[in-house]
Amino acid sequence: MADVFRVPKLGAGFYRSQVNPSARVVIEPGFHWDVGPSTPRGPGPGAVIWSNCDELTVRIGDGPLVRLQPDRARFPHLPYPPFVADLTVASGRPELRIDGYLQGQQIASRLFASDPRGDQFTVAADDEELSAAVADATRVVVRVVDRYGAPRARAGGTVSCVLAGPAVLLGDDPLDLTGNGGVGAVWLRTRPGQRGRLTLHATHSQLGTRTLTIRMT
Known part of the structure; x- marks a missing residue:
């Protein structure tokens, strides 16, 4: 489901x-x-x-x-x-x-x-920490929600991502939410042997930018 x-x-x-x-x-x-x-x-x-x-x-x-x-x-x-x-x-x-x-x-x-005037843009990763010893990956979900955090299925707009750190962004960029029920996802795949911190800046075309940080240990 x-x-x-x-x-x-x-x-x-x-x-x-x-x-x-x-x-x-x-x-x-x-x-x-x-x-x-x-x-x-x-x-x-x-x-x-x-x-x-x-x-x-x-x-x-x-x-x-x-x-x-x-x-x-x-x-x-x-x-x-x-x-x-x-x-x-x-x-x-x-x-x-x-x-x-x-x-x-x-x-x-x-x-x-x-009322969509209180809608927000959220970004959340499945993992707060990834392994630097092996190839690791995590999903990052981007979505539009109402002021209480409930999904906004008819929301649209596009999301553009900028990734800094030893990893590769996998998925559409920009990501169009219009036909996806106001939600989408990208994946971050690490480069083995490189420690550090991943910083993802995700910008919605109407609702601003959210920043996500993931540790690599």
Whole structure:
């Protein structure tokens, strides 16, 4: 359940949610909170939320608080069935809040923004340290997220990378995010026998530059 960059797709939230909440609490929407010209009413009815909580509450903007229970009638075989909500937006670009409860206690909360004016550009590597003794590599994921860190699937723009240090950049440069759901990745491959530090400067065409540093030991 991942794309060509090994970034999990929406359906991966189902697998993440099938774990005891004592290990990790999961609230993963099966949709993107995108309210705009293409989807002015939001996800609409039948929106799925993957979670291992035993109750969720959802609120759209300043609207009423809606309590949800796991859909055990349709998914009796699952230890943690999904939740189904009507997330029809009446007007504007409101935020969405989802709170998770276990045995009556709130244990998690997530916020999602539909207004793109607070969007951010993030850069993250799979590894903070690479080996200088052998050929080593790590993936670097670049993506556009909303102000709360949720993926912005309809975001576009291009990302240009400048790498300093004993490594080679593998992947498209510049990288076009427009057709990739607002996300992409490049790989950094080390040159064996050369120690030091890798510094990657990634610049989004609208959202600025982020810098990432990786140690080579």
